[in-house]
Amino acid sequence: MIQLVTDSTCDLPREIIEKYNITVVPLTIHIDGKDYLESKELSPEEFYEKMQRADKLPKTSMPSPAAFAEVFDELSEKGPVLCLTISSGLSGTYNSACLGRDYSKGDVRVIDTLSGSLGLGIQLIEAGELIKQGKGIDEIVDHLKNMAERTKVIILLNTLENIVKGGRLSKFQGSLAKLLDIKVILHGVNGKVEILEKIRGKKKFLKRSIELIGNLKEDFSNTIFGITHINNLKDAEFLKSEIIKKYNPKEVIMNYMGATMGTYAGEEGLIISFY
Numbered sequence: 001m002i003q004l005v006t007d008s009t010c011d012l013p014r015e016i017i018e019k020y021n022i023t024v025v026p027l028t029i030h031i032d033g034k035d036y037l038e039s040k041e042l043s044p045e046e047f048y049e050k051m052q053r054a055d056k057l058p059k060t061s062m063p064s065p066a067a068f069a070e071v072f073d074e075l076s077e078k079g080p081v082l083c084l085t086i087s088s089g090l091s092g093t094y095n096s097a098c099l100g101r102d103y104s105k106g107d108v109r110v111i112d113t114l115s116g117s118l119g120l121g122i123q124l125i126e127a128g129e130l131i132k133q134g135k136g137i138d139e140i141v142d143h144l145k146n147m148a149e150r151t152k153v154i155i156l157l158n159t160l161e162n163i164v165k166g167g168r169l170s171k172f173q174g175s176l177a178k179l180l181d182i183k184v185i186l187h188g189v190n191g192k193v194e195i196l197e198k199i200r201g202k203k204k205f206l207k208r209s210i211e212l213i214g215n216l217k218e219d220f221s222n223t224i225f226g227i228t229h230i231n232n233l234k235d236a237e238f239l240k241s242e243i244i245k246k247y248n249p250k251e252v253i254m255n256y257m258g259a260t261m262g263t264y265a266g267e268e269g270l271i272i273s274f275y
Contacts, residue, residue, distance in 0.1 A: 076106020
């Protein structure tokens with residue numbers, strides 16, 4: 001039986017992780033002078049509270065190759081191991097997992113999903129379903145590599161505070177954006193994040209996000225959407241209802257955004273992912 005492994009940036013609900021028997025290797029969050037294992041020692045709610053109080057942007061560090069190798073060796077006794085990670089354009093986790101694979105004695109395949117949050121999570125669900133169908137690991141790997149290139153990620157920044165804290169925008173520019181009520185939409189491009197549009201006003205911001213989805217695909221009847229949010233259940237629920245009403249997808253999964261992706265998105269940030 002193929003064993004499924006990922007990192008803690010997948011933002012999947014606990015019941016889905018258990019359903020597909022996914023082993024999660026956590027990243028480390030550095031905040032307020034302390035280190036926490038993402039999803040194990042720091043809940044999303046606790047992270048949001050600490051992030052708001054912190055003067056400096058939280059930092060994340062990837063799991064060590066040894067941490068991956070230990071998991072790979074343990075699981076490879078049950079079968080070949082398939083590991084899906086956050087995009088190599090956002091974190092060194094993929095490279096660390098590859099080193100862990102090289103140190104491991106088992107049959108291990110590592111895939112760069114070119115995504116994060118539920119963009120990674122949706123690919124894990126696909127992998128889990130293919131494993132349940134009894135597909136071979138080579139066939140699954142080929143399918144997932146194709147899926148990674150076609151997974152869409154849209155990031156909605158309700159505030160630019162974290163970009164200012166991270167030094168990518170001056171305090172003056174950040175204050176001006178706040179004064180003018182400017183929101184930013186980013187998207188994933190070859191595993192990295194780029195600015196797509198800048199919009200004034202919350203209503204236009206959310207409406208435009210829904211429109212952009214329709215520009216990327218026509219038939220959503222077999223599509224799973226993922227929506228993650230930071231302290232923003234209201235807007236997440238709105239996006240979910242609008243996506244269901246306008247696109248009639250197969251399923252919409254909604255969850256809190258973890259610390260790693262939350263550091264990028266900032267307070268009330270949202271991420272929409274689909275394949």
